Amino acid sequence: xxxxxxxxxxxxxxxxxxxxxxxxxxxxxxxxxxxxxxxxxxxxxxxxxxxxxxxxxxxxxxxxxxxxxxxxxxxxxxxxxxxxxxxxxxxxxxxxxxxxxxxxxxxxxxxxxxxxxxxxxxxxxxxxxxxxxxxxxxxxxxxxxxxxxxxxxxxxxxxxxxxxxxxxxxxxxxxxxxxxxxxxxxxxxxxxxxxxxxxx
Amino acid sequence: xxxxxxxxxxxxxxxxxxxxxxxxxxxxxxxxxxxxxxxxxxxxxxxxxxxxxxxxxxxxxxxxxxxxxxxxxxxxxxxxxxxxxxxxxxxxxxxxxxxxxxxxxxxxxxxxxxxxxxxxxxxxxxxxxxxxxxxxxxxxxxxxxxxxxxxxxxxxxxxxxxxxxxxxxxxxxxxxxxxxxxxxxxxxxxxxxxxxxxxx
DNA sequence: GTTCCCCATCTAACGTTGTTAGGGTGGCGG
DNA sequence: CCGCCACCCTAACAACGTTAGATGGGGAAC
Numbered sequence: 001x002x003x004x005x006x007x008x009x010x011x012x013x014x015x016x017x018x019x020x021x022x023x024x025x026x027x028x029x030x031x032x033x034x035x036x037x038x039x040x041x042x043x044x045x046x047x048x049x050x051x052x053x054x055x056x057x058x059x060x061x062x063x064x065x066x067x068x069x070x071x072x073x074x075x076x077x078x079x080x081x082x083x084x085x086x087x088x089x090x091x092x093x094x095x096x097x098x099x100x101x102x103x104x105x106x107x108x109x110x111x112x113x114x115x116x117x118x119x120x121x122x123x124x125x126x127x128x129x130x131x132x133x134x135x136x137x138x139x140x141x142x143x144x145x146x147x148x149x150x151x152x153x154x155x156x157x158x159x160x161x162x163x164x165x166x167x168x169x170x171x172x173x174x175x176x177x178x179x180x181x182x183x184x185x186x187x188x189x190x191x192x193x194x195x196x197x198x199x200x
Numbered sequence: 201x202x203x204x205x206x207x208x209x210x211x212x213x214x215x216x217x218x219x220x221x222x223x224x225x226x227x228x229x230x231x232x233x234x235x236x237x238x239x240x241x242x243x244x245x246x247x248x249x250x251x252x253x254x255x256x257x258x259x260x261x262x263x264x265x266x267x268x269x270x271x272x273x274x275x276x277x278x279x280x281x282x283x284x285x286x287x288x289x290x291x292x293x294x295x296x297x298x299x300x301x302x303x304x305x306x307x308x309x310x311x312x313x314x315x316x317x318x319x320x321x322x323x324x325x326x327x328x329x330x331x332x333x334x335x336x337x338x339x340x341x342x343x344x345x346x347x348x349x350x351x352x353x354x355x356x357x358x359x360x361x362x363x364x365x366x367x368x369x370x371x372x373x374x375x376x377x378x379x380x381x382x383x384x385x386x387x388x389x390x391x392x393x394x395x396x397x398x399x400x
Numbered sequence: 401g402t403t404c405c406c407c408a409t410c411t412a413a414c415g416t417t418g419t420t421a422g423g424g425t426g427g428c429g430g
Numbered sequence: 431c432c433g434c435c436a437c438c439c440t441a442a443c444a445a446c447g448t449t450a451g452a453t454g455g456g457g458a459a460c
Contacts (some may be wrong), residue, residue: 007436031313036418046439048420057418113231113308117371151376154366155384162362166354171317176351184355187391188384236447246410248449257447 015053017043022064023106030105031112034061061114066123068106072099073126085134085141089189092134093160093181100164101174108168111161128157144194152192159184215253217243222264223306230305231312234261261314266323268306272299273326285334285341289389292334293360293381300364301374308368311361328357344394352392359384 021042026034036057040047054060075098079091100107110120132153139146146152160181167177221242226234236257240247254260275298279291300307310320332353339346346352360381367377 035416037416047418048440049438051419052437108313111365112313121371151380151383154372155363155380155387158363158366158380159359159384160362161365162360163355163358165311165361165365166358171321172354180351180355180358183351184359184388187355188387191387191390235445237445247447248411249409251448252408 011053014043014045014049018050018053018060019063019067022060023067026064026105026109027103031108034109058114061109061112062116062119062123064106065110065112065115065120068103068110069123069127071103071106072096072110073130075099076127076130079130079134085138086189088134089138089185090182092131093185094178096160097164097167097174097178097181101167101177104168107164111165128153131156138189142193142195144192146192156185156188159188211253214243214245214249218250218253218260219263219267222260223267226264226305226309227303231308234309236260258314261309261312262316262319262323264306265310265312265315265320268303268310269323269327271303271306272296272310273330275299276327276330279330279334285338286386286389288334289338289385290382292331293385294378296360297364297367297374297378297381301367301377304368307364311365328353331356338389342393342395344392346392356385356388359388 018039021039022034025038025042036050037047039060040050043049050060054063075095076092079088079095082088082091109115110124115123132149135146135149135153135156138144139149163177163181163184166172166180167174172180218239221239222234225238225242236250237247239260240250243249250260254263275295276292279288279295282288282291309315310323315323332349335346335349335353335356338344339349363377363381363384366372366380367374372380
């Protein structure tokens with residue numbers, strides 16, 4: 001079956017081209033332009049071809065979002081090379097918000113209601129993993145045992161999401177949002193530290 | 201012009217009924233069921249009537265969101281009667297997340313991309329005002345001068361939004377999200393206090 | 401009281417969306 | 431060379447937001 005494998009390769013190729021076309025349309029013209037017919041036209045096919053590769057539009061959008069989370073993972077991992085764990089945390093916050101600002105439409109799709117909660121969680125697992133690693137390193141570096149590690153992760157992840165959303169949902173500029181995210185994360189971590197004296 | 205005022209009253213009445221029908225559909229069946237034809241049917245009119253009261257669907261949705269923010273304002277103001285300012289802050293966080301959990305579809309519309317950033321800011325001004333008042337009271341109570349008050353407000357508002365979104369975007373339950381929001385806000389405020397000793 | 405006009409309302413339609421069914425065509429196996 | 435099969439397209443459906451034109455009934459004028 002030599003033709004069989006070739007056809008399988010071609011199938012996978014067009015599937016990839018559909019995803020790339022979708023990403024291009026999304027990033028360049030926004031979510032309102034992300035149409036089955038538009039994508040099909042860009043890959044020089046008729047609309048129904050898309051349904052040979054994706055069950056429906058939501059499945060395609062999920063794939064685009066997964067791609068976005070992989071991209072985010074790559075950018076968040078760029079915080080390597082910084083030995084100071086607190087500074088790396090600040091870089092994480094900054095990079096997260098920067099990503100949201102540089103890919104607003106992709107970010108919108110990644111967090112939009114079209115994606116099932118479970119699927120999103122799975123797609124975001126890699127990016128969240130970076131946060132988990134950093135938070136683990138931070139807690140050991142400062143000799144802090146967090147009461148509930150997953151809870152702390154969710155808090156940080158949710159905080160970053162919320163403040164990054166201010167950056168493009170509201171009139172808050174991206175550079176300001178980066179400052180806000182850094183300050184929020186700094187305050188959060190400071191609040192969790194037990195190696196600082198306190199009186200109340 | 202007796203008939204004139206009556207007609208004006210009727211016009212305003214149907215406009216109000218359209219909004220109420222929209223809210224009812226939204227809360228009971230979700231944003232995907234929020235359709236011009238569906239709303240028109242519920243108020244026993246044909247679809248084009250809606251366009252005599254709203255320029256387009258986005259304008260109607262904005263009105264629904266504004267109603268949602270007024271509702272949120274009322275619920276946030278219920279934190280009166282608590283003299284302890286820190287406890288009131290905790291109640292604010294809890295009530296915010298509770299609102300998001302009890303009105304998920306309304307909350308989704310309030311923060312959805314269909315609403316212009318400026319319009320949302322204006323609609324949310326009242327609810328944000330509650331936070332501003334509380335934060336002012338908190339800073340005076342603890343003798344803290346915040347470096348940038350508006351920045352602190354945005355941080356808290358964004359954090360609450362992000363963590364509340366975890367509650368219904370992801371699999372985090374509402375009661376857990378409330379705990380998370382409280383812990384996040386507690387850590388944030390603790391990080392901003394200057395009446396606690398520190399060593400680095 | 402009759403007539404007429406205006407305006408509120410409806411029906412019908414357009415263009416777009418996601419999605420599905422059915423037909424045609426070209427290349428591969430016998 | 432023939433037939434079949436897989437691929438691809440055209441056409442269509444339902445539903446959406448939105449607009450234009452038809453229609454009808456009630457108040458105003460005589």
